[in-house]
Amino acid sequence: MPYKVQPGVVGTAIRPAIAGNARSLEEIIYETGQAALADAGLTIDDIDGIVVGANDQFDGRAISVMMASGPTGGVDRDILSTPSAGEHAFTMGALRVASGHYRTQLVMAWSPTEASSLSEAQRLGADPYYHRALPLDELSAHALQAGAIEAKVPGARQAALAVAAKNRAHAAIACPGSAHPAGIARWPLSAEMTSAPVSGCVALILANANFIAERGLKNTAWVRGMGWATEASFLGDRALADAPALRAAAEQAYAEAAITAPAAQFDVVEITDATPYAELLAYDALSLCAPQDWSTHLSDGSFARGGRMPVNLSGGVLANNPVFCTGLIRIAEIANQVRGKAGAHQHPDARLGLAHAGSGFAMQYQAAIVLGAEQGARA
Amino acid sequence: MELMSRQETWNITYTHALGETASYFYVQLRDNAKIFGRRCAKSGKVLVPPRAFSDETLQPTTEWVEVGPGGKIEAFTMVYEQFNNLPPPPYAFGYVLLDGADTAIGGYFKGVDLADPAKAAEKLAIGTRVMTKFAEKRTGDVLDFWFELA
Amino acid sequence: MNIISSRDRVGIIGIGQSEFRARRDDASYPDLVREAVVLAMADAKLDFDAIEGVVYSLSPDAMVGIGNAERLGVDAVGGRSKRFLRINTGGATGISSVTAAYYHIASGACDVVLTAGADKVGECGDSQTVLNKIWDPTYERQLPLGTINMLAMSAVRYMKMYGMTEEDMARVTVKNRKQAALNPRAHLRKIVSIDDVMSSRIISWPLKLLDCCPQSSGGAAMVLASEQYIHDNKLDAVWITGLATVAETYWMGDRMGADPTAEHADAHALARSFQRSYKMAGITDPAKQVHVAELYAPFSNTEYHSIDAAALCKKGESIAMMRNGEFELGGRIPVNTSGGTLCTNAIAVTAMARVAETALQVWGRAGAHQVNGAKLGIASGNGGDHQIFGTMVLEA
Numbered sequence: 001m002p003y004k005v006q007p008g009v010v011g012t013a014i015r016p017a018i019a020g021n022a023r024s025l026e027e028i029i030y031e032t033g034q035a036a037l038a039d040a041g042l043t044i045d046d047i048d049g050i051v052v053g054a055n056d057q058f059d060g061r062a063i064s065v066m067m068a069s070g071p072t073g074g075v076d077r078d079i080l081s082t083p084s085a086g087e088h089a090f091t092m093g094a095l096r097v098a099s100g101h102y103r104t105q106l107v108m109a110w111s112p113t114e115a116s117s118l119s120e121a122q123r124l125g126a127d128p129y130y131h132r133a134l135p136l137d138e139l140s141a142h143a144l145q146a147g148a149i150e151a152k153v154p155g156a157r158q159a160a161l162a163v164a165a166k167n168r169a170h171a172a173i174a175c176p177g178s179a180h181p182a183g184i185a186r187w188p189l190s191a192e193m194t195s196a197p198v199s200g201c202v203a204l205i206l207a208n209a210n211f212i213a214e215r216g217l218k219n220t221a222w223v224r225g226m227g228w229a230t231e232a233s234f235l236g237d238r239a240l241a242d243a244p245a246l247r248a249a250a251e252q253a254y255a256e257a258a259i260t261a262p263a264a265q266f267d268v269v270e271i272t273d274a275t276p277y278a279e280l281l282a283y284d285a286l287s288l289c290a291p292q293d294w295s296t297h298l299s300d301g302s303f304a305r306g307g308r309m310p311v312n313l314s315g316g317v318l319a320n321n322p323v324f325c326t327g328l329i330r331i332a333e334i335a336n337q338v339r340g341k342a343g344a345h346q347h348p349d350a351r352l353g354l355a356h357a358g359s360g361f362a363m364q365y366q367a368a369i370v371l372g373a374e375q376g377a378r379a
Numbered sequence: 380m381e382l383m384s385r386q387e388t389w390n391i392t393y394t395h396a397l398g399e400t401a402s403y404f405y406v407q408l409r410d411n412a413k414i415f416g417r418r419c420a421k422s423g424k425v426l427v428p429p430r431a432f433s434d435e436t437l438q439p440t441t442e443w444v445e446v447g448p449g450g451k452i453e454a455f456t457m458v459y460e461q462f463n464n465l466p467p468p469p470y471a472f473g474y475v476l477l478d479g480a481d482t483a484i485g486g487y488f489k490g491v492d493l494a495d496p497a498k499a500a501e502k503l504a505i506g507t508r509v510m511t512k513f514a515e516k517r518t519g520d521v522l523d524f525w526f527e528l529a
Numbered sequence: 530m531n532i533i534s535s536r537d538r539v540g541i542i543g544i545g546q547s548e549f550r551a552r553r554d555d556a557s558y559p560d561l562v563r564e565a566v567v568l569a570m571a572d573a574k575l576d577f578d579a580i581e582g583v584v585y586s587l588s589p590d591a592m593v594g595i596g597n598a599e600r601l602g603v604d605a606v607g608g609r610s611k612r613f614l615r616i617n618t619g620g621a622t623g624i625s626s627v628t629a630a631y632y633h634i635a636s637g638a639c640d641v642v643l644t645a646g647a648d649k650v651g652e653c654g655d656s657q658t659v660l661n662k663i664w665d666p667t668y669e670r671q672l673p674l675g676t677i678n679m680l681a682m683s684a685v686r687y688m689k690m691y692g693m694t695e696e697d698m699a700r701v702t703v704k705n706r707k708q709a710a711l712n713p714r715a716h717l718r719k720i721v722s723i724d725d726v727m728s729s730r731i732i733s734w735p736l737k738l739l740d741c742c743p744q745s746s747g748g749a750a751m752v753l754a755s756e757q758y759i760h761d762n763k764l765d766a767v768w769i770t771g772l773a774t775v776a777e778t779y780w781m782g783d784r785m786g787a788d789p790t791a792e793h794a795d796a797h798a799l800a801r802s803f804q805r806s807y808k809m810a811g812i813t814d815p816a817k818q819v820h821v822a823e824l825y826a827p828f829s830n831t832e833y834h835s836i837d838a839a840a841l842c843k844k845g846e847s848i849a850m851m852r853n854g855e856f857e858l859g860g861r862i863p864v865n866t867s868g869g870t871l872c873t874n875a876i877a878v879t880a881m882a883r884v885a886e887t888a889l890q891v892w893g894r895a896g897a898h899q900v901n902g903a904k905l906g907i908a909s910g911n912g913g914d915h916q917i918f919g920t921m922v923l924e925a
Binding site for chain 2: 554555591594655657658661666667668669671672673674675678681682683685686689730731732733734735736778779780781782783785786787789790793
């Protein structure tokens with residue numbers, strides 16, 4: 001691991017589905033940040049810096065960090081914003097902690113549903129030069145990717161249905177009684193393959209090894225490796241049935257974490273299943289399972305609760321879809337697993353976990369984070 | 380060579396939840412023509428407009444405090460330029476520290492002759508006493524009130 | 530915060546800036562980014578293969594008219610399959626992006642990082658309309674707030690507290706235009722007199738047209754590298770020896786009243802940010818140690834509280850010093866010799882240009898607006914409603 005000082009996650013707060021309108025967005029951010037601090041046993045005075053990830057168009061604010069700086073504790077504090085993705089707030093925060101200049105960072109992402117149409121808000125991401133006139137929102141982009149995968153991999157549709165069934169079964173344990181409103185159909189995606197967007201918020205506390213030792217903090221999810229990368233700009237330039245950016249991100253993370261046999265080394269995995277096809281593609285790009293083996297691994301229970309390497313014990317995005325937060329939530333979920341704080345869906349022996357975060361049109365941004373209960377060997 | 384261009388407009392409507400604190404403020408404004416602030420117990424400051432927590436202490440605010448209707452000008456400006464989707468000039472607005480408040484609230488200044496900027500600036504000088512005026516028909520919006528020289 | 534050891538420094542090895550203009554009808558937004566990137570890569574004498582990470586500098590999407598527009602810039606920065614993220618801290622975005630790039634390297638994760646961006650403010654229907662939307666919809670969106678009238682109100686308070694006059698404000702525009710005339714990359718380069726400024730039309734009292742920044746289009750890019758990489762490859766570089774970002778309260782009304790923590794006339798969080806940067810760089814007497822400053826000041830009056838906040842003098846003393854010419858090229862501490870934000874404001878990269886110009890100064894490469902012998906400079910960027918402040922110390 002190349003970092004000057006190793007970072008670790010010492011606290012989390014996940015609000016994956018916030019119903020009603022009793023709270024303003026700023027109040028939700030405040031409460032979630034405070035909850036993460038409480039989980040870490042820290043106060044805001046222990047926080048040296050903040051990084052937030054939010055989407056201006058979802059929030060209805062031209063600079064989302066502006067209003068958020070108060071509720072997160074940003075007054076008289078160092079705050080940055082990565083509106084590209086919530087998971088980028090994590091990588092940025094981890095880099096700051098790893099430099100040794102910061103003892104801690106509070107990292108947050110949120111995703112409201114106050115826009116009249118999230119689809120319209122997403123469509124604004126299509127360039128005005130060639131693509132704005134098309135109905136190109138994130139669902140359409142995911143559908144195009146799903147179609148490409150079906151065309152390339154025989155049996156992909158059956159495997160996708162199996163992924164959805166697995167995650168639904170996991171959700172029944174992780175968040176029983178949750179609504180999981182069905183999404184919209186967009187060929188080849190059926191309505192049951194996705195969940196309708198909900199409001200959510202997530203916060204993590206990162207600390208460096210010196211601070212953790214000084215304070216005697218227990219239950220750390222150590223960052224063993226991080227990788228993040230982006231695909232090309234135009235969907236048409238991309239081979240949608242593959243995820244080169246995720247391969248690159250995984251390569252970075254695995255090199256840092258000294259992972260040589262990903263399919264065998266992780267105890268538990270969380271994947272941003274924006275659709276079940278996205279989860280399948282991630283199996284391949286993360287070197288967890290090649291396409292020809294998808295169906296076997298799904299039918300023999302390898303990736304299910306109780307299996308060799310459960311994927312999405314949280315129920316994934318199918319369980320709760322607070323769109324912009326979904327990537328950072330996967331990282332928080334794995335942190336919780338490794339810290340022994342995952343509650344009803346806790347894996348019995350999570351020593352090493354992998355979190356995959358993906359966002360944007362057909363998973364344009366990809367990240368892979370390896371978290372472990374031990375610090376591991378320093379590279 | 381011919382250079383082309385395309386026009387695009389962004390058109391999204393947002394329904395922002397105001398939360399309990401701001402909702403109370405607006406209900407009091409609409410129904411009773413009163414302005415309320417909220418006190419942070421740790422600093423003792425009465426924050427106007429009210430919020431559920433203080434961004435300075437990060438503590439929840441604890442009690443409602445009625446403020447105004449008198450106050451004094453803390454900052455002002457007079458706008459003489461037309462901007463798209465903003466009101467036609469000239470108009471004056473700024474911030475007023477209402478009696479009983481520790482922070483200032485924004486609002487329009489009405490009833491001041493803005494034809495001569497220097498004279499208007501003297502009339503609106505920092506420290507000038509003002510009175511809050513309320514619209515007859517109020518909807519629960521900051522435009523339900525404005526300030527006039529006392 | 531630990532003070533960095535001199536063997537672990539992060540340096541700047543390449544800089545690229547457009548010639549900023551009102552409109553660039555000949556180039557799409559990604560083209561403008563590419564333009565600056567090509568200049569920076571050529572300056573660093575590197576191929577794209579050498580870049581290990583990219584930080585994309587982009588403030589409000591609405592200004593460019595494309596949601597998450599950084600996605601469109603991926604190819605312009607050579608970002609496919611590379612580490613890539615975007616920063617937005619409003620007007621401070623450019624300096625926050627350099628800061629983010631710094632930490633990619635200071636963490637140990639990367640040796641060479643590119644940061645880049647562009648803006649086409651001149652193409653946006655109306656920047657003040659977009660900037661009205663930065664205020665919260667709960668209490669303040671209904672008021673006609675914009676960055677111009679927000680800082681007009683700061684001027685009103687600064688006038689009362691420190692005796693600044695409208696002529697003092699005009700003096701800043703005159704100084705910066707005179708300096709911009711020497712900078713081929715600046716947007717507004719026409720020399721103006723105090724009378725010209727005083728007789729320009731009032732936008733938001735006391736700010737007149739010539740007290741305000743233009744809406745500029747163009748791009749900027751920088752390449753940063755670790756000291757080890759610079760040493761191993763025998764590269765020329767200047768060094769970032771101090772940096773910090775501090776925010777103050779979003780609520781402008783909280784910066785008023787009897788005893789506010791952050792006074793709206795001043796730039797409180799900017800002062801706090803400089804304090805941290807100075808501490809990291811080991812600067813104990815900025816007024817004596819700083820040779821040159823590029824301070825983000827989109828309106829003439831704001832240059833004063835920025836100078837105060839940089840501790841180049843006591844609060845309010847900048848007025849008398851400006852009258853004495855101490856901040857001009859040739860003066861004691863030249864400020865904004867590039868013309869500054871007042872002469873060029875492509876919002877997404879304006880604060881990066883402050884870092885770039887300071888770097889060029891301590892590098893001895895600033896051309897006609899070079900400050901002789903400059904070896905230590907400071908840069909700042911402001912974002913949000915005068916709320917988030919990034920600062921940097923750069924040394925030869």
